[in-house]
Amino acid sequence: MKLSGWGRYPRAECTVSRPRDADAVGAAMSAAQGDLIARGNGRAYGDSALNPDLTLDMRGLDRILAFDPQTGQVVAEAGVLLADLIETFLPRGWFPAVTPGTKFVSIGGAIAADVHGKNHHAHGSFGGFVDWIDILGADGEVRRTSRSEEAELFAWTIGGMGLTGVILRAAVRLTPVESGWIRQTTLPAPDLVTAMALFEANQQATYSVAWIDCLATGAAMGRSLVMLGEHATLADLGTDEAADRLMQKPRGKKTVPIEFPAFALNALSVRSFNALYYAKGRRQAGTALIDYDSYFYPLDAILEWNRIYGRAGFAQFQCVIPLAASARGLEALLGAIARSGQGSFLAVLKRMGVQDSRFSFPMEGYTLALDFPMRRDTPRLFAELEAIAIDHGGRFYLAKDSQLTPGRQRAADPRTAAFTAMRAETGTSARFQSLQSRRLGL
C-alpha cells in the first residue's frame, strides 16, 4: 500500500505486514527475502519508516504489560503510544518524562528517534528514561538490552532509527506529577538576541520552547514568544482546575476535513498570521494555567493537520547548532529563510542541553525546526539551509528529514561512519533498511 511519513512526502508503495506479537514479528522477518524496517505510528516526517520491500506496522503490538507505582516504570510493547500512557497513567499521577510535540508517537518510534521535548535542556532526551529494550536482531534472536546487559546494542538502538533491529518492548520511566495542568509563562522577545538571552536566563525552568517568526526581517528578525512551563502543583490550582486535576474527563478533537489547496499557505498569509500571533502573544504575556494537551500538543488537537500543506506534502527542516555558534548560525538561517519567503508559521526554537549519545540528534545548543510545503525549489532551499547549518557545526534530526544527501549527512555528523561500521559488523545493514537509510547510506 501507499505509505508516507507525517509530511506526506515522499510516498512509496510498500508491502506492509502487521504482526500482533513478538512471534509474528519474528515470522515476518524470517519469511522476508530482503531487508525491512519497523514503523510505529508514522510520525517521522520523511522516509525513516518506509521500506517498499517490507514495512512492519508495529501498532499491533500495543500492550501495556506492567507498571510499578513505586518507581513509575512502565513496561510496554513497541506500538503503545505516549497518548496511551498518558490516558492510563496521568489519572494515577504520572506523565512521560520526555515527550515530543505530539503524543501520537509510539514507544518504539520514540526510542528509535530518541525524541526530545521542551525539557531537553534540563532532563535530556527520551532515551535517558529507558531502562531496557527487547530487540529482535538480524539473527532472529531477541535480546534484552540495557545499560548493563548488551550495553553496546542498547546504546546504538537509542537514536538508531530502527536500524539496529526491531524494538519489541521496552521499560520506560514516567515522572510523577500533581496535576495535568501546566503553569505557563509567556515572554515576548522582539528579536533573536533577546529570545536567546531569555532561554539562557531561564535554564532552571522545567520546560522551555519558543515560537519564532521566521519571516520577520531587519530589527525584528527572530522575534519570538518564549514559553516556559512547570507542572502545576496542587497549590497552583484554582477550584475549577483542581476539580479534574488529573484530566480524567475526555475532551473533543477537531480534524482538518480536507486537504487545503496549495495556495492556502503562502508568504502573505503566513506573514500576516505571524504578525497577528506575535502581537497576541505580547498582549497576553505573563503566567497562565493551561492543560497539558494545549501546552505540549497544541497541534494534536487538530487531527491530521499535516493535510494543510496540500497533496504535495511538506518537509520539515530541523537542525541543532552548537552553543558557541548558535547566534551566528541562527542569524544566517533566519536570513536565508526570510529571503526565501517560504517559512511556515509552525516554527520552533529551543535551547538544548548537553547530551552524550551514539547517534542521537540532540547536542548542547539551539535547535530550529520549521515546515516547508514541498515545491519544485524546496530541495534547493534545503541544500542552502543545510549548508549553513553544517558551516556552523550543526547537525540534523533524521526523524524529520527527507532531503539530506549522504555527503551532507556525513559532513554534519562525523558519528555516521561509526554507525555504518557498527551496522556492517553486526549484519544489521543487510536486514534493516529504510528509504532514508538507503538514501543516506546509513
Next chain:
Amino acid sequence: MIPTVLVIGARSDIGMAAARAFAAKGYAVQLAARNAASLGDDRKDLETRHRVSVSLHEIDALDLDSHEAFVADLPGLPDVVVCAVGHMGEQKRNETSLQEMAMVLRSNFEGPASLFTVLANRMAARGSGTLVGISSVAGERGRAANYVYGSAKAGFTAFLSGLRNRLARDKTGVHVVTVLPGFVYTQMTQGMDLPAKLTAQPTEVAEAILKAVEKQRDVIYVRPVWQAVMLAIRNIPEFQFKKMSI
C-alpha cells in the same frame, strides 16, 4: 457489584477491542479462545491499563460437547457475552472443498448458536444478561463473492433475532444484540482493498457494542451508512442481482 463480560473469540481484533472497551468501563473480563494461555500478554494489558480482574478460558466453538462444561466452569456467569467467533475462509476454496465449506458454516453459525443456547438458558434462569452476537452485513444477501460465509452469517442473524424474540416474549430479562459491523480493518480483512468510508476500526466496533449494550439496542450497524447500503442491496430484484458483480 462489579459486572463481568465474557468475550468468546478474544483473539480476534473485534473481540480484543471489545474486551478493552468493557474493561475501561470497569468490567471484569473473561477471555475465551483456543489456546487461551497465549493471551497472557493481553491479560496483563487489561489488568495494567484498567485494574480489572481478567481470566483466561479455553474454548473450541466447534466442539459442541464441551460447551456446557465451558460455561459451567466459568468463575461466574457473566453479565454480558460478546461472541466474536468467526471464520471467513477463501470463497474459491469454500466453493469446492466441502470440508472448508462446512468449517465456515459451523464456525460462523453452529458454534456461536450452540454457545448462545447454553448461555441464554442459564441467563434466563438467573433472570438477567446481555448476549452480543457479531454477525455480518454479508448475511443480508447472498453474493457470489462470499455466499458461504454470508449464508452462515444469515443463519446466525436469524438465530439471534429469534433468540431475542423468545427471551423477550418470555420476559426472561435477557437481551440479545445483533451487531452488523460492515467492513472492519482486522486480520481477517488484511490485504483487502477496503473503501475507507465504509470501513471501521475494531475500536469503533467495540465502542458501538458498548453503547448498544448500555442502551439495550436490538440490531446495530456500526457505521450508519451501511444501513442505506444494505437497504439498496436487499432491494435489487433477483433477476438483476444475479447478473451483477457486487
